[in-house]
Amino acid sequence: MLQTCCTYRLDGSIDLETSPEIEINDKHRNRVCQLLESARSDDPRLPTGKLLSGNQYHMDAYGFMYSFPNADIALLYLCNRLSQFYSLRSSEETLRKLQWASILEMDFQQIPRARLKKICRMGIPAELRANVWAKLIKLGLSKAPVEMGSRYYQTLVEKVNDIQVSCNSFGMLYLGAR
Numbered sequence: 001m002l003q004t005c006c007t008y009r010l011d012g013s014i015d016l017e018t019s020p021e022i023e024i025n026d027k028h029r030n031r032v033c034q035l036l037e038s039a040r041s042d043d044p045r046l047p048t049g050k051l052l053s054g055n056q057y058h059m060d061a062y063g064f065m066y067s068f069p070n071a072d073i074a075l076l077y078l079c080n081r082l083s084q085f086y087s088l089r090s091s092e093e094t095l096r097k098l099q100w101a102s103i104l105e106m107d108f109q110q111i112p113r114a115r116l117k118k119i120c121r122m123g124i125p126a127e128l129r130a131n132v133w134a135k136l137i138k139l140g141l142s143k144a145p146v147e148m149g150s151r152y153y154q155t156l157v158e159k160v161n162d163i164q165v166s167c168n169s170f171g172m173l174y175l176g177a178r
Contacts, residue, residue: 029071032078039085046081061126088126097125104131108139 033049040046047058047066051074058066058077068074087093108116124132149155 029075032075032082035082036078039082043085046085047078049078051078093125096123097128100125100128100132104128104135108135109142
């Protein structure tokens with residue numbers, strides 16, 4: 001409810017230039033702090049209610065620092081984080097994590113490329129991203145010799161050596177433009 005009272009930018013961040021359209025009172029603050037403490041028992045990375053007292057900073061999971069000019073904006077940020085916390089624990093998200101866990105057990109070479117693209121674009125749960133990226137990179141590396149030829153790397157090395165030899169013999173590299 002409190003989140004709907006503020007203006008959001010296109011990137012999803014709160015517009016700090018405009019203030020919320022309703023007055024936020026102590027009842028709201030206390031309730032959000034209670035919910036936050038309850039949620040912190042499951043995820044201690046969530047910010048604390050001390051953020052509302054001012055001059056407090058919070059670093060998110062990706063290392064970005066947040067500070068807020070007033071308590072109302074801090075409260076809206078806390079509401080946003082709580083909303084994210086509860087949405088990540090919804091039954092749909094749990095089902096999506098289970099589906100990704102089963103996909104990770106499969107051989108990515110057996111999954112058609114179009115389907116693999118589609119399921120990746122639908123979103124990868126944060127805790128499985130590292131494993132998915134590792135398998136995608138391994139898949140790309142395994143397909144490179146097939147698509148480029150088994151001597152592709154050696155050909156690149158020879159081209160680099162040829163360029164270095166021609167640079168040394170002529171003193172400079174001719175690029176074809178004058």
